[in-house]
Amino acid sequence: MNITRTNFKVGAYIRLSRDDGDKQESESIGNQRKIIERFLRESDLSYAEEYVDDGWSGTTFNRPSFMRMIEDIKSKKIDMVITKDLSRLGRDYIQTGYYIENFFPENHVRYVSILDGIDTFIDSSTNDITPFKAILNDMYAKDISKKVKSVLREKQKNGEFMCSTPPYGYKRHPNIKNKLTIDYNVSHIVKKIFEMYDNGIGSVNIVKYLNQNHYLPPRCYRQFGKVQDETCEKQWNEVGIMNMLKNEAYIGNLVQNKTPVISYKVKKTRKTDESERIRVNNTHEPIIDKDMFDRIQVVANARGRNTKLKYEYLFRGLIYCKHCGRKLQIVLKKNAKRQSQKRPYITCSDHKPRGCYALNMNYYKFEEKMIDIIKQICEMYHSESVFYELYENLISKTTDIREKYQKNIKDIDKEIKDINLKLDKIYQDRLNDIITNEDYKRYSESFVKDRNRLINEKTEVEIKLENLGHNIMSAKVENEDCENYIREFLSQKEITKMSLYRLIKKIEIDKDKNIYIHFNFSKLNIISQNFDEFIEINEIINSKRKVV
Numbered sequence: 001m002n003i004t005r006t007n008f009k010v011g012a013y014i015r016l017s018r019d020d021g022d023k024q025e026s027e028s029i030g031n032q033r034k035i036i037e038r039f040l041r042e043s044d045l046s047y048a049e050e051y052v053d054d055g056w057s058g059t060t061f062n063r064p065s066f067m068r069m070i071e072d073i074k075s076k077k078i079d080m081v082i083t084k085d086l087s088r089l090g091r092d093y094i095q096t097g098y099y100i101e102n103f104f105p106e107n108h109v110r111y112v113s114i115l116d117g118i119d120t121f122i123d124s125s126t127n128d129i130t131p132f133k134a135i136l137n138d139m140y141a142k143d144i145s146k147k148v149k150s151v152l153r154e155k156q157k158n159g160e161f162m163c164s165t166p167p168y169g170y171k172r173h174p175n176i177k178n179k180l181t182i183d184y185n186v187s188h189i190v191k192k193i194f195e196m197y198d199n200g201i202g203s204v205n206i207v208k209y210l211n212q213n214h215y216l217p218p219r220c221y222r223q224f225g226k227v228q229d230e231t232c233e234k235q236w237n238e239v240g241i242m243n244m245l246k247n248e249a250y251i252g253n254l255v256q257n258k259t260p261v262i263s264y265k266v267k268k269t270r271k272t273d274e275s276e277r278i279r280v281n282n283t284h285e286p287i288i289d290k291d292m293f294d295r296i297q298v299v300a301n302a303r304g305r306n307t308k309l310k311y312e313y314l315f316r317g318l319i320y321c322k323h324c325g326r327k328l329q330i331v332l333k334k335n336a337k338r339q340s341q342k343r344p345y346i347t348c349s350d351h352k353p354r355g356c357y358a359l360n361m362n363y364y365k366f367e368e369k370m371i372d373i374i375k376q377i378c379e380m381y382h383s384e385s386v387f388y389e390l391y392e393n394l395i396s397k398t399t400d401i402r403e404k405y406q407k408n409i410k411d412i413d414k415e416i417k418d419i420n421l422k423l424d425k426i427y428q429d430r431l432n433d434i435i436t437n438e439d440y441k442r443y444s445e446s447f448v449k450d451r452n453r454l455i456n457e458k459t460e461v462e463i464k465l466e467n468l469g470h471n472i473m474s475a476k477v478e479n480e481d482c483e484n485y486i487r488e489f490l491s492q493k494e495i496t497k498m499s500l501y502r503l504i505k506k507i508e509i510d511k512d513k514n515i516y517i518h519f520n521f522s523k524l525n526i527i528s529q530n531f532d533e534f535i536e537i538n539e540i541i542n543s544k545r546k547v548v
Helices: 029-042 064-074 093-106 130-157 187-198 203-212 218-224 238-245 290-303 363-381 384-431 437-467 470-474 480-491 497-503 522-529 531-547
Strands: 010-016 047-054 080-083 110-113 170-172 180-182 254-256 278-280 319-321 328-333 343-348 504-509 515-519
Touching: 010 029, 010 064, 029 047, 029 080, 047 064, 064 093, 093 110, 130 278, 187 203, 187 238, 187 290, 203 238, 238 290, 290 497, 319 328, 343 363, 363 480, 363 497, 363 515, 363 522, 384 437, 480 497, 497 504, 515 522, 522 531
Parallel strands: 010 047, 010 080, 080 110, 319 504
Antiparallel strands: 170 180, 254 278, 328 343, 504 515
């Protein structure tokens, strides 16, 4: 193609973004347009189309005007692209390189970067350094992104609210930047939601209450500024309620950096671990009392997010698989032999041909047995003579158990070491063509599976070793809540989910249908872990009392 001709169909591309650290004056839309127009006059060229992306980062190419320009190139509407400099085209060197090295040549498009002296239709040494300029632009964008993130994190650590939307019940402070203040138009609704849940009313019924009273959900409230509206089609949902109940903002704390973007190039977000989140307490006025909030967390965390079940079961959300750690499901099944009415059975959601173990336990029998055992444990908690007689016995056993755990860990370490040596050997055998790829893959998968199993076993033993004696020593200083929750539980004619969640952290079931109860209180865990011995001592003490 003759570059001296003046009949190029020119597309002028202009982009500005403060996210890239662009200086408003030097990189302004008007400044870029003037430079391009001067170049066109001096080259005796004229516009075919102008494409402007104002406020779009150069690290992404999914920009509306840029995509429109690409479509115009494909349809032969333009055959020349001009930018003020290479960074206007983009700051991602991989994508920028693709368009300059592949897309433009394939579509016979001439590309000109005025200030960089780049012209793809001229055989020039300047064009040869284009990839390096693209990398420098990319590095600049990365550096700016780091600086912006650093400033953002510092503000979050100082307790400034840096999210886009305040939680329902709050608004931005009118005078203090990045601070929350209570929105009294709807704060009473927030209180009502927490009070209902604290009184044992589930999220499904809370949603019904809010929708029946025509309270607008948070997004619609922000959009329309109304608290209630019978004509609004949008409604509250259970997930939104559970998110509110777990939000520490309502007790005056800010927890930020929950879902940051993956990188300066990938704008998708990721969910961070608790350790990565930035928590600052007492940053604003609370709406909810902390004691109520803490009580609710015990229940909300145990129940999880599944609120769509047709049937509600007392122990749903508390039972876990001992092997894979997943929550166990309660499903309706017919008895294979009797073909009678469907009944609920407990099963593992990960049960597949190569997954976890099969489990098929009658839920009603399980519930009846569990309530009986939990009641016995709670009653024995009140018997100090029973508890401390066994307590003394447990102290004497601690040393022997610790030595047993330490030996177990040592044996597991030896097995892991042996497996690693075997993996090294078969790898060398593969390099030397002693074994085939198929055999290497088969052997290595088997060894890795065994090693992972051993690592999990070691972790379990280490946890037991770490906790050994902890429950016994901490049992003397028990939380007052334990007394209150046990008294509440034993006084109920019909056991409620709230009372169970306050006492129990989780219940594990293994493939042999053995049951392991994990309470929220150390004394109850001591009784649970040594249940048979407590029963025996309880019977002995009671028999002595009868003789007296």
